[in-house]
Amino acid sequence: MPVSLNYIFKRIILSILVILGVIVFSYLLLMLSPGDPAVKWAGNPRGPGATKAIELAREELGLNKPLYMQIVNFIYNFLTGNLGLSIAYKIPVSQVIVSGFAATLELMLFTYFFSVPLGIWLGIYSAINRGSRIDSFIQSISIILASTPTFWLGSLLLLASNSLTGFFPYGRVSSKLALSTGFTPITGFYLLDSLIQGNIQVFIDVLVRLIPPALTISVYPIGVLARVTRTLVAEALLEDYVRAAVAWGIKRKTIIRQFVLRSIVPPVIQISGLSFVYSLVDAMVVETVVFGREGLGSILIDSLHKADFRVTLALAVYLTAFYIIVNTLVDIVQATIDPRIRL
Amino acid sequence: MLLPTYYSRIIYRNLKKTRFKIGVGISTIIVVLAIIAPLIAPYPDEGYGYIPADAGERKLVPPSIEHIFGTDALGRDLFSRVIIGTRTAVIQAVSVIFISLIIGMLIGVCAAYFKGIIEITLNYFIELFMAIPSIVIALFLRLTIGQGLHVVIASLVITWWAWYARISYVYAKSVVELEYVVLAKLSGLSALKIIPRHVIRNIFQALTVQAISDLGSALLEASAINFMGLGLPSGFPEWGVILYEAITERGIEAFLRSPWLVVFPGILILVTTLGFSLVADPLREDLDPRLRRRWKLWF
Numbered sequence: 001m002p003v004s005l006n007y008i009f010k011r012i013i014l015s016i017l018v019i020l021g022v023i024v025f026s027y028l029l030l031m032l033s034p035g036d037p038a039v040k041w042a043g044n045p046r047g048p049g050a051t052k053a054i055e056l057a058r059e060e061l062g063l064n065k066p067l068y069m070q071i072v073n074f075i076y077n078f079l080t081g082n083l084g085l086s087i088a089y090k091i092p093v094s095q096v097i098v099s100g101f102a103a104t105l106e107l108m109l110f111t112y113f114f115s116v117p118l119g120i121w122l123g124i125y126s127a128i129n130r131g132s133r134i135d136s137f138i139q140s141i142s143i144i145l146a147s148t149p150t151f152w153l154g155s156l157l158l159l160a161s162n163s164l165t166g167f168f169p170y171g172r173v174s175s176k177l178a179l180s181t182g183f184t185p186i187t188g189f190y191l192l193d194s195l196i197q198g199n200i201q202v203f204i205d206v207l208v209r210l211i212p213p214a215l216t217i218s219v220y221p222i223g224v225l226a227r228v229t230r231t232l233v234a235e236a237l238l239e240d241y242v243r244a245a246v247a248w249g250i251k252r253k254t255i256i257r258q259f260v261l262r263s264i265v266p267p268v269i270q271i272s273g274l275s276f277v278y279s280l281v282d283a284m285v286v287e288t289v290v291f292g293r294e295g296l297g298s299i300l301i302d303s304l305h306k307a308d309f310r311v312t313l314a315l316a317v318y319l320t321a322f323y324i325i326v327n328t329l330v331d332i333v334q335a336t337i338d339p340r341i342r343l
Numbered sequence: 344m345l346l347p348t349y350y351s352r353i354i355y356r357n358l359k360k361t362r363f364k365i366g367v368g369i370s371t372i373i374v375v376l377a378i379i380a381p382l383i384a385p386y387p388d389e390g391y392g393y394i395p396a397d398a399g400e401r402k403l404v405p406p407s408i409e410h411i412f413g414t415d416a417l418g419r420d421l422f423s424r425v426i427i428g429t430r431t432a433v434i435q436a437v438s439v440i441f442i443s444l445i446i447g448m449l450i451g452v453c454a455a456y457f458k459g460i461i462e463i464t465l466n467y468f469i470e471l472f473m474a475i476p477s478i479v480i481a482l483f484l485r486l487t488i489g490q491g492l493h494v495v496i497a498s499l500v501i502t503w504w505a506w507y508a509r510i511s512y513v514y515a516k517s518v519v520e521l522e523y524v525v526l527a528k529l530s531g532l533s534a535l536k537i538i539p540r541h542v543i544r545n546i547f548q549a550l551t552v553q554a555i556s557d558l559g560s561a562l563l564e565a566s567a568i569n570f571m572g573l574g575l576p577s578g579f580p581e582w583g584v585i586l587y588e589a590i591t592e593r594g595i596e597a598f599l600r601s602p603w604l605v606v607f608p609g610i611l612i613l614v615t616t617l618g619f620s621l622v623a624d625p626l627r628e629d630l631d632p633r634l635r636r637r638w639k640l641w642f
Binding site for chain 1: 485
């Protein structure tokens with residue numbers, strides 16, 4: 001066993017506590033923010049059914065019970081996924097989040113699939129050629145990439161693709177094509193779904209529509225990873241074992257692959273994990289407003305327009321849980337690879 | 344802590360680097376623009392969001408000599424809006440970073456100084472708030488409190504303080520083990536004196552550099568929140584809001600007909616963020632001895 005169970009256990013306990021804390025925090029937000037919590041929970045209803053809806057919400061939240069009982073009740077409902085119907089969509093809240101999550105996650109995974117290797121490669125290349133013109137070029141590019149507003153870049157990409165190719169990559173899949181070929185979503189990951197159904201036409205369409213948003217989101221991970229990797233590689237090159245390897249006359253390529261790459265893997269994994277979550281917010285901003293895709297972004301917009309507090313709180317809790325889970329996994333992986341971290 | 348000669352020496356030393364020079368240049372221009380914005384803007388009223396009387400005739404005019412950046416869908420001069428938006432951008436970025444830095448530093452230092460249950464509790468809260476995405480907090484505040492500058496700032500501060508608390512905790516953790524801090528503690532000096540005198544003074548420099556480099560990210564996130572329509576009301580002079588009006592409200596197809604509405608505010612966001620990170624980068628290299636080392640060695 002390379003990593004102690006004790007460490008994993010501790011990390012998992014802490015993450016569970018944090019997730020419970022977020023649920024409590026979101027409930028307190030609902031209670032303590034201005035306005036009647038029952039009205040908020042019912043989605044600021046108007047018209048004839050309003051009183052009934054508010055009474056129902058009051059019952060659901062258990063507002064006549066003491067606060068700690070309400071919180072316990074709320075946590076219970078969250079963990080069993082029983083948050084009632086969404087105001088905006090009229091289907092269970094957890095179902096709303098899951099369906100949006102699949103769409104956004106598909107985009108994110110696709111983005112990271114090419115941006116992480118590219119960022120690492122740029123960083124290594126610029127560290128090996130440090131001080132040269134290509135190094136300062138890569139450095140400048142990566143600073144600019146990391147400070148580009150993604151929603152702006154996305155619109156420009158859309159404009160460019162429209163004027164260059166006449167193709168307007170709006171939405172996740174062309175509905176006409178999906179209808180004519182009988183494409184039906186199964187898992188919510190359209191790339192996977194179209195492959196399962198052997199529907200190559202839809203697969204290509206989905207892929208082409210995935211590229212512009214993926215390029216947009218990729219600027220942040222590429223920029224950050226290029227800079228971090230450069231520093232890490234440059235530091236690793238200063239180590240005595242690299243010096244010894246050079247003295248032994250080992251090939252440069254072998255040194256990079258055997259010694260340098262291996263030592264930078266743990267911190268790079270950590271940075272990728274952190275930026276993955278940052279990019280998730282980026283994806284939420286870009287995907288719906290700019291590229292017209294469904295996903296967490298469209299859920300955010302819809303719950304804004306319908307004053308859907310249930311979905312808002314669920315988003316807060318699920319996104320936080322996602323962040324915690326990703327980071328716990330990253331920590332465990334890191335501890336498995338790097339024995340220095342197991343504290 | 345705030346020795347002017349010391350800081351001017353750092354700035355002077357870094358001024359030899361091209362990147363730092365460019366960064367300082369951009370940041371200075373942005374800050375000066377923010378201060379004198381109403382003097383520069385050709386139509387300051389429209390910059391603040393007033394719709395001109397002859398709006399119907401000058402809707403969506405492409406860039407020309409009269410309107411350098413063109414006009415928006417309500418006939419307002421885009422150049423004035425963008426210039427006055429500089430002010431909002433600086434206010435947003437600086438106040439978010441400043442407030443989070445103060446809160447985070449105090450909590451982080453306390454967590455490092457007082458051991459035991461306080462450390463565990465504070466660290467738990469740091470972990471908790473670092474994990475909550477600010478955009479969802481912004482949505483919640485938008486639904487309960489409404490729109491406004493304070494909503495944007497609050498939703499960012501709620502999540503950002505934890506980041507500074509984490510950093511100050513890590514730095515302060517090693518500082519409180521230093522011998523003179525331990526000695527001060529043993530000789531009975533109160534925590535109220537030790538913390539500002541010894542602990543904060545030691546970590547302040549590193550935190551300041553981190554804060555400067557985060558100004559850009561704060562601006563990016565604030566404008567993303569405004570772009571989604573979660574923060575400032577439309578008509579407010581802010582770059583994210585201008586983009587919101589151009590894209591979110593009118594739909595992306597409308598942008599294809601009037602690209603100048605999107606291009607100019609976006610460039611301003613990019614340049615400002617870039618300026619802040621170009622200032623912070625060399626400073627960080629200066630501070631971190633590992634980064635300062637010469638790399639021309641064996642390889």
